[in-house]
Amino acid sequence: MEYDTLVIGSGISGMESAIKLGDMGYRVLLVEKEASIGGKMILLSKVFPTLDCASCISTPKMAAAIHHPNVTALTYAEVEKIRKLDGRFQVEVVKHPRFVDEAACTGCQQCETACTVSVPDQFNSDLVARHAAYIPFPQAVPKKAVLERAGTSPCTETCPAGVKAHGYVSLARSGEYEKAFQLVLQSTPLVGTLGRACFAPCESECSRGSLEGPVSIRRIKRYIADDHYDAHRRLQALPEITHTERVAIVGSGPAGLTAAWQLARKGYPVTIFEAEDQAGGALWTIPAYRLPSAVIGQDLDNLRQIGVSIRTNTPVHRIEDLFDQGFSAIVLAVGTTSPVQLLVAGAHASHVDNALHFLKAVKTGVGTRLEGMTVAVVGGGNVAIDSARSALRLGARVVRLISLESREAMPAFSWEVEEAEQEGVFVLNGWGVESIGESELHLMGCDATLDREGRFDPQYDRTRVQSVPADRVIVAAGMRPATEAWQSTLTLAGGGRIAVESESQATSWPGVFAAGDAVSGPTSIAEAAGAGKKAAEAVEAWLSASAFSPGPMRLPRVSQEEVLARQSQYALRPPRGGNKALVLHPHDFTEVEPALTESEVRDNSGRCLDCGVCSECQECVAACPADAIHLDAREERFETTVDSVIIATGFKLFAADRKPLYGFGRFKNVITGMQMDRLLAPTRPYHTVLRPGDGKVPESIAYIMCTGSRDQTVGNPLCSKICCMYSNKQNQLIMGALPLADVTVYDIDMRTTGKGYEEFYVQTRAMGTTFIKGRIAEIVEKDNGNLVVRYEDIDHGGQILEQEHDLVVLAVGVQPNHDVERFFEPGVLEFDDYAYVNEADEILSPGQTNVPGVYVAGTAAGAKDIPESILHAGSAVAQASAYIEGRRLPV
Amino acid sequence: MMSGRRDVREIIREEPIHRREIQTALTDGGKTVPELAALLGYSSEELVYWVMGMRKYGFLTELPDVTEDGYYRYQVGPRGAI
Numbered sequence: 024m025e026y027d028t029l030v031i032g033s034g035i036s037g038m039e040s041a042i043k044l045g046d047m048g049y050r051v052l053l054v055e056k057e058a059s060i061g062g063k064m065i066l067l068s069k070v071f072p073t074l075d076c077a078s079c080i081s082t083p084k085m086a087a088a089i090h091h092p093n094v095t096a097l098t099y100a101e102v103e104k105i106r107k108l109d110g111r112f113q114v115e116v117v118k119h120p121r122f123v124d125e126a127a128c129t130g131c132q133q134c135e136t137a138c139t140v141s142v143p144d145q146f147n148s149d150l151v152a153r154h155a156a157y158i159p160f161p162q163a164v165p166k167k168a169v170l171e172r173a174g175t176s177p178c179t180e181t182c183p184a185g186v187k188a189h190g191y192v193s194l195a196r197s198g199e200y201e202k203a204f205q206l207v208l209q210s211t212p213l214v215g216t217l218g219r220a221c222f223a224p225c226e227s228e229c230s231r232g233s234l235e236g237p238v239s240i241r242r243i244k245r246y247i248a249d250d251h252y253d254a255h256r257r258l259q260a261l262p263e264i265t266h267t268e269r270v271a272i273v274g275s276g277p278a279g280l281t282a283a284w285q286l287a288r289k290g291y292p293v294t295i296f297e298a299e300d301q302a303g304g305a306l307w308t309i310p311a312y313r314l315p316s317a318v319i320g321q322d323l324d325n326l327r328q329i330g331v332s333i334r335t336n337t338p339v340h341r342i343e344d345l346f347d348q349g350f351s352a353i354v355l356a357v358g359t360t361s362p363v364q365l366l367v368a369g370a371h372a373s374h375v376d377n378a379l380h381f382l383k384a385v386k387t388g389v390g391t392r393l394e395g396m397t398v399a400v401v402g403g404g405n406v407a408i409d410s411a412r413s414a415l416r417l418g419a420r421v422v423r424l425i426s427l428e429s430r431e432a433m434p435a436f437s438w439e440v441e442e443a444e445q446e447g448v449f450v451l452n453g454w455g456v457e458s459i460g461e462s463e464l465h466l467m468g469c470d471a472t473l474d475r476e477g478r479f480d481p482q483y484d485r486t487r488v489q490s491v492p493a494d495r496v497i498v499a500a501g502m503r504p505a506t507e508a509w510q511s512t513l514t515l516a517g518g519g520r521i522a523v524e525s526e527s528q529a530t531s532w533p534g535v536f537a538a539g540d541a542v543s544g545p546t547s548i549a550e551a552a553g554a555g556k557k558a559a560e561a562v563e564a565w566l567s568a569s570a571f572s573p574g575p576m577r578l579p580r581v582s583q584e585e586v587l588a589r590q591s592q593y594a595l596r597p598p599r600g601g602n603k604a605l606v607l608h609p610h611d612f613t614e615v616e617p618a619l620t621e622s623e624v625r626d627n628s629g630r631c632l633d634c635g636v637c638s639e640c641q642e643c644v645a646a647c648p649a650d651a652i653h654l655d656a657r658e659e660r661f662e663t664t665v666d667s668v669i670i671a672t673g674f675k676l677f678a679a680d681r682k683p684l685y686g687f688g689r690f691k692n693v694i695t696g697m698q699m700d701r702l703l704a705p706t707r708p709y710h711t712v713l714r715p716g717d718g719k720v721p722e723s724i725a726y727i728m729c730t731g732s733r734d735q736t737v738g739n740p741l742c743s744k745i746c747c748m749y750s751n752k753q754n755q756l757i758m759g760a761l762p763l764a765d766v767t768v769y770d771i772d773m774r775t776t777g778k779g780y781e782e783f784y785v786q787t788r789a790m791g792t793t794f795i796k797g798r799i800a801e802i803v804e805k806d807n808g809n810l811v812v813r814y815e816d817i818d819h820g821g822q823i824l825e826q827e828h829d830l831v832v833l834a835v836g837v838q839p840n841h842d843v844e845r846f847f848e849p850g851v852l853e854f855d856d857y858a859y860v861n862e863a864d865e866i867l868s869p870g871q872t873n874v875p876g877v878y879v880a881g882t883a884a885g886a887k888d889i890p891e892s893i894l895h896a897g898s899a900v901a902q903a904s905a906y907i908e909g910r911r912l913p914v
Numbered sequence: 915m916m917s918g919r920r921d922v923r924e925i926i927r928e929e930p931i932h933r934r935e936i937q938t939a940l941t942d943g944g945k946t947v948p949e950l951a952a953l954l955g956y957s958s959e960e961l962v963y964w965v966m967g968m969r970k971y972g973f974l975t976e977l978p979d980v981t982e983d984g985y986y987r988y989q990v991g992p993r994g995a996i
Contacts, residue, residue, distance in 0.1 A: 152926045152967035197930040590921040629931040691959045717958035718947035720984040
């Protein structure tokens with residue numbers, strides 16, 4: 024689609040330009056970066072000097088612009104680049120995703136009401152919250168919701184299980200613990216398990232970690248799991264069986280359970296085959312001090328509640344048997360259940376056990392006591408740590424952990440090693456086992472464990488030896504899948520791992536998929552769960568004969584720098600919640616990590632920085648009656664060609680904190696003129712005019728004029744033209760809203776240069792506003808929030824006086840909008856000395872820039888009030904039209 | 915890292931965690947912002963952000979009359995208690 028004119032910005036000048044050009048028959052592309060057209064005018068209370076309602080006179084313009092047959096209005100879109108090409112203009116536009124289907128959205132605001140993330144409302148000058156899902160303001164055109172999404176939050180992006188960590192934290196922050204539980208269930212049934220035994224990569228990536236420490240994301244999950252299970256809640260909305268194809272899952276560790284869970288929720292009849300006498304796989308090797316058995320049982324019950332059949336003591340030796348039984352697809356998730364044996368003398372002695380057997384026996388209550396024994400655990404990974412700490416709890420007098428690796432290179436998490444040492448485990452690094460005697464281990468030095476390519480290849484130093492006593496030896500030297508039975512029917516990779524196509528998880532046998540540690544080797548619960556989820560998606564695609572796509576693509580991760588830059592400062596709030604109860608030589612398997620209290624959960628979740636802004640909690644999706652939320656929407660880019668361009672990007676308000684003398688940002692009852700306009704508007708942030716410091720109805724209000732205008736100290740010698748009149752307007756409105764309030768204006772002079780303006784000013788005075796010609800020397804905030812204004816009273820001899828007010832309003836001025844500078848290559852479009860778009864002949868050809876075909880309308884060229892902006896837009900329109908017609912005339 | 919007032923974004927972000935306690939504080943009758951501040955131990959300024967945010971989304975509503983001190987009282991809103 025080609026257009027005659029591009030209009031950038033949809034404030035009053037942009038709308039006027041677009042409508043007028045459209046009326047003249049030109050095709051117009053109107054691009055607005057906000058989610059609604061209307062600019063600043065629609066946010067005003069009333070307009071001077073007529074005191075017409077700003078909404079009432081803006082909304083017809085907005086409707087005319089959006090519905091004009093010749094105007095294509097793009098909201099939530101930006102012009103990226105403009106290049107002049109053969110006398111025309113090539114324009115690059117990016118349309119930001121609303122994540123809402125504009126055609127389906129009815130503007131009902133139910134998504135906004137349900138949203139769990141609160142941010143400052145820029146359309147109310149940050150005086151009140153809005154939600155991440157929002158409609159800009161009540162008169163928005165189009166009245167369609169938008170989800171503010173800066174990207175994927177690091178915690179969510181990094182979760183191997185695909186759990187929306189930010190989502191459940193934001194739900195917990197709102198006290199919606201059951202909804203938070205249900206959100207985790209969307210990824211995996213292992214909510215309680217992951218709440219305790221996950222290694223929490225989410226916390227490692229938490230942006231709060233660079234402040235005073237990460238949000239305790241995992242422990243919040245533990246709380247919401249306990250909250251659900253303690254209340255004996257049953258899962259609702261059990262899925263109906265909607266497919267006839269039966270799916271077999273072989274293995275019931277985290278990968279198998281999650282694959283089964285996902286497929287059952289999608290309506291497939293699922294049967295899990297477990298070789299052992301109880302489901303859970305590797306979960307039963309995690310000691311109870313980290314993961315109580317009851318929690319595993321609760322998580323497993325989730326599957327039973329939705330109808331997953333679990334057949335224990337049922338090993339699968341022949342895959343074809345499952346097809347013979349009528350299963351249409353199979354997921355192999357058998358984990359790594361074969362321990363790697365030490366190839367040293369004495370490895371098969373009766374006092375030598377493998378760690379998996381040992382840990383499972385302990386967990387299921389059949390482990391022997393180790394009172395008074397000296398125990399050696401061989402290995403440097405987390406299983407070795409679990410074994411060593413379990414041995415202590417079984418009464419071992421001395422527990423040594425023999426690690427080939429140096430301390431830094433140990434596969435175990437560093438905190439696990441530290442906790443083991445705090446409990447009394449002795450860690451010996453850089454030692455390998457040379458042989459195992461009846462009551463001792465003979466060790467030899469190990470200088471390195473990996474070769475140059477990173478492959479396991481320990482380099483021993485046999486000149487460095489020692490022996491350590493050992494009544495019992497527990498070997499945790501690695502694990503591999505028990506896949507020998509399938510080696511003739513499936514393609515296996517090294518170490519007995521099942522070979523799969525990396526994206527689809529498909530094995531060499533059509534209809535057979537594999538997931539988890541049986542494919543990747545030993546990983547974590549979260550990683551295995553994620554693999555199970557992915558395998559389920561692949562099975563579903565295979566059964567439905569559709570192309571496999573690995574789940575919805577996430578938005579790019581939000582950078583920590585971007586997140587931290589959103590605030591000028593942070594209040595440090597160290598995470599609350601008891602530390603692990605670590606004692607020397609513990610004697611039982613009581614959980615070492617205390618649960619968070621509800622207060623601690625609220626406090627912790629309140630520390631979340633909402634990195635992605637939208638938390639992906641899915642509440643909007645559930646609330647939307649029109650099914651209009653589309654989180655998979657992405658930005659769209661396109662190019663078009665136009666004959667002319669009108670720049671109507673408006674102005675920026677002066678940032679009042681650049682005048683520290685006036686205390687904006689430091690004193691809670693110092694606000695800007697735009698904030699007061701919002702307080703006076705029908706769609707105001709409060710229910711009336713209140714001061715923001717304590718909600719009091721102000722009785723004495725001061726206006727300080729020329730804030731950021733006519734002020735060389737802030738680099739702006741220009742008069743902003745509108746401040747005097749909008750202050751007069753507000754004064755009159757305040758006297759209507761708060762008849763008892765006193766209003767005092769501190770000004771240099773009053774500039775009332777428009778038709779009826781001087782009369783309006785006189786009327787303001789007559790209504791009771793006090794005007795003091797005086798410069799402000801200082802503002803001091805009192806304990807009660809009142810503000811003492813110290814000023815030079817010019818009309819009374821320049822004496823220095825003080826006056827106390829409830830509220831101070833800074834009549835902030837107009838500044839150029841620098842956004843326009845990036846549209847063209849540097850040097851193409853000229854700007855004046857004050858950084859406004861330069862008008863080549865401001866007097867005779869207002870609106871004409873130095874680039875033929877490019878025009879400027881309204882305050883992008885300098886301060887103007889509304890009537891002037893509309894007039895200026897008319898000039899720009901006329902010139903754009905003349906330019907277009909001139910090009911069309913035969914040469 | 916922190917001086918004086920907290921960042922508005924930070925205050926507003928925390929509003930959801932205070933909803934229940936603010937509503938609970940109002941169960942025995944409407945209260946002004948300073949009364950809530952004294953009861954709950956938060957600053958009046960931060961409570962204004964939370965109260966107005968809750969009011970915007972129906973968790974609170976204002977009572978019609980202003981007190982002698984110039985404050986409105988707030989009560990649990992049409993959305994009901996959390």
